[in-house]
Amino acid sequence: MKRRKSWLLLLSFVLVLGVLAACSGKKPASGDDDKSKGEPKKGGTITGVMDTAPTGLFNPIFYTEAYESNILSFTHEGLLSQDENLGFIPNLAKEWEFNDDQTEVTFKLEEGVKWHDGEPFTANDVVFTYKTLASPGYVEAGGVRVNYVERLLGYEEFSTGKTQEFQGVVAGDEHTVTFKFAQPNVMALPDAAFPIIPEHVFKDIPIADIPQAPASRNPNEVVGTGPFKFTEMVEGEQYVLSKHADYWKGEPKLDRVVWKIVDQAVILGLLEKGEIDFVADPNGVQPADYETVADMEHVKLIEQPDFGYQIMGMMMNHRAKGDTAVDPSKWTENKKLSNQKVRQAIAYAVDRQGIIDGLLYGRGSVQNSPIATQFWAYDGETPNQYKFDPEKAKELLDEAGYVDKDGDGFREDPQGNKWVLNMNYPTGNQIRERSAPIIVEFLEEVGIDIELRQPKETAAYFEDLENNSQDWDLYLMGWSLSSTDPDPSGLWASTSGYNYQRWINPDSDKLLKEAVKPPDAFEQDYRKKVYSDWQVLFGEDMPSLLLYAQNSIWAHNKRLQGISVLPSTFINDPHLWYVTE
Structure with a gap:
């Protein structure tokens, strides 16, 4: 135990520095800097950085890390998006309607949406995505997102192979799809918001092989409906996204978004020199660098509570x-x-x-x-x-x-x-x-x-x-x-x-189920009380x-405009991003 004092002394020293920095702290900009605005330039390339390379699995139903998510946030979309208040808004689905007892929700899909390879997006793609999530072998192949499908009608029978009939998501026509639940579902919209993958690409690939399939790994073979295509990769070094000119919300203003993988220690210098345009998820600007970045006249800082934690x-x-x-x-x-x-x-x-x-x-x-x-x-x-x-x-x-x-x-x-x-x-x-x-x-x-x-x-x-x-x-x-x-x-x-x-912990599992069990779960106060009880139990049992x-501390060069962050992400409507020089 002789060496322990050195680290505690170091922490005390760094703590003092932190207090001094906090006392002299500047506030991040709260809006676009009018002086930095210029006429939108058509095209252009922006560069973002990550301090860790993606592991290389670019498939929404199988990826597990935020680094892959940085790519997928540009390439794939769900039926719904969220606004700044975390409310659900239309995306690939333009409208929806519940039945009387809240056991079904029917979505009308946008027409004219094309996958990156030019094929049309239809309700069959939605059915295929959810059917794959619910299929036998999905978990064994490394899938971890069964929480999106476990409330669907017939999930247990289908996922265990007792039946080959998938009842949970049904296409009415090419642009109509209905989600059917085993009981009234307070989680219906969150369940229906999962990113969609293309049926025509994956339908002939066994589930066990999907994680290693070229369509889950390789540039120009990863296919989504999003505003940018994944087109180039130098593994562990650089990942390139090119605009999807036929994007259904309108042609993106930027030509390319490049992700570079660099050591966290050099990010600050690259930002200062203008060699990178944004630093965002998952680690953002380091707190120790806040003051330095705040002094960069060509950079805008954004700080808000993180939507996550370290454990x-x-x-x-x-x-x-x-x-x-x-x-x-x-x-x-x-x-x-x-x-x-x-x-x-x-x-x-x-x-x-x-x-x-x-x-x-x-x-x-x-x-x-x-x-x-x-x-x-x-x-x-x-x-x-x-x-x-x-x-x-x-x-x-x-x-x-x-x-x-x-x-x-x-x-x-x-x-x-x-x-x-x-x-x-x-x-x-x-x-x-x-x-x-x-x-x-x-x-x-x-x-x-x-x-x-x-x-x-x-x-x-x-x-x-x-x-x-x-x-x-x-x-x-x-x-x-x-x-x-x-x-x-x-x-x-x-x-x-x-x-x-x-x-x-059986009591934990019981509370988690009660929190979404109808009809009581349709009352937010009820759910709040159950989740409070669960949080108390978590603290008592202390599994982690x-x-x-x-805090999320994000930064971008002021030449990059059109940024509109959400509580959970920097990447929001990137087809509207543009550069002024």
């Missing part, structure tokens, strides 16, 4: 090696973290506000709920707030029987055995990388022996997390949340493909510690 996951159960299905009955308990008091002690031991003040320069917030703060369902008061309290952490560990019996400064388990928790984390996000050893020091301060493993490249890390994490205990990662509904079951239900901590919600 330290606690691996409560392990999945069998090679088991690709999400089957909690086959998981084995991780006894090193099975005691609830141990998980609560870990939460008390980490000074999360200190990390925010130090590494984020105060541009973030402690969050104790997995529901985004922008949603009406977020409860920031009732759940245990887990304020930094190392003495409370020590007390809980003592109560759980984890005490230092051999005098080495670290606790043994209740049987007197050596107790070491490993921590795993990926490269790419510098703040997360810097937080890892600091978190270790906090845990060691209360007597928990931590093995900090070498970080892995992002693609390899998430592959291990999904399939080969049988000996993991703690892990760091970030979640970007869906903006369509506060329902957290897509990440935290026991059968969710994203349930990486392998959390099994939410470390912080970093």
